[in-house]
Amino acid sequence: MATRPAAQGILADDKNEAREKIIKLLEKSYWMEIETVMSYITNSINPDGVRAQLIIASLREDIQEELSHAQLFAKRIKELYGVVPGSMEFKAEQTYLQPPEQQTDIVHVIKGVIEAETGAIEHYNAVIDATEDDPVTQDMVVAILNDEEGHRRLFEGYLREYEVEGLA
Ligand SMILES: [Fe+2]
Numbered sequence: 001m002a003t004r005p006a007a008q009g010i011l012a013d014d015k016n017e018a019r020e021k022i023i024k025l026l027e028k029s030y031w032m033e034i035e036t037v038m039s040y041i042t043n044s045i046n047p048d049g050v051r052a053q054l055i056i057a058s059l060r061e062d063i064q065e066e067l068s069h070a071q072l073f074a075k076r077i078k079e080l081y082g083v084v085p086g087s088m089e090f091k092a093e094q095t096y097l098q099p100p101e102q103q104t105d106i107v108h109v110i111k112g113v114i115e116a117e118t119g120a121i122e123h124y125n126a127v128i129d130a131t132e133d134d135p136v137t138q139d140m141v142v143a144i145l146n147d148e149e150g151h152r153r154l155f156e157g158y159l160r161e162y163e164v165e166g167l168a
């Protein structure tokens with residue numbers, strides 16, 4: 001017996017075009033998470049200094065969360081009948097999270113993390129706006145957005161300390 005496509009929802013036959021658009025947004029999200037994992041690995045190992053240790057521990061935790069975000073985006077791409085892109089399609093964008101000149105420059109790292117989280121927050125808000133027809137993707141991205149807001153807030157707090165001391 002032949003199977004039939006879903007008659008309702010984002011998996012329906014007549015939602016081909018809508019799915020394609022969502023998959024494009026999810027691919028961008030996937031790459032953003034992958035690059036964030038790379039950047040957080042480097043910045044959780046390079047920094048030197050007493051205060052750097054807290055940033056290192058914090059980024060180490062985030063790496064696992066960002067990795068799980070990447071996996072969630074990949075899984076959703078497949079569920080929408082897309083194909084998770086291969087590594088050759090990757091293009092780096094996070095200029096602001098490259099290693100600083102001095103590995104004691106923690107403010108550089110904190111500001112870079114805030115920039116990455118802000119970029120994620122902006123993109124995921126756009127994905128949420130574009131997924132009115134796909135509540136499952138929307139729900140998933142709402143939860144991920146909450147994680148990124150938490151990350152951003154945490155690093156804003158770290159930066160505040162340096163600002164108060166006139167170091168940022
Ligand atoms: Fe993330």
Ligand SMILES: [Fe+2]
Nearest residue numbers: 117147148151
């Ligand atoms: Fe994050």
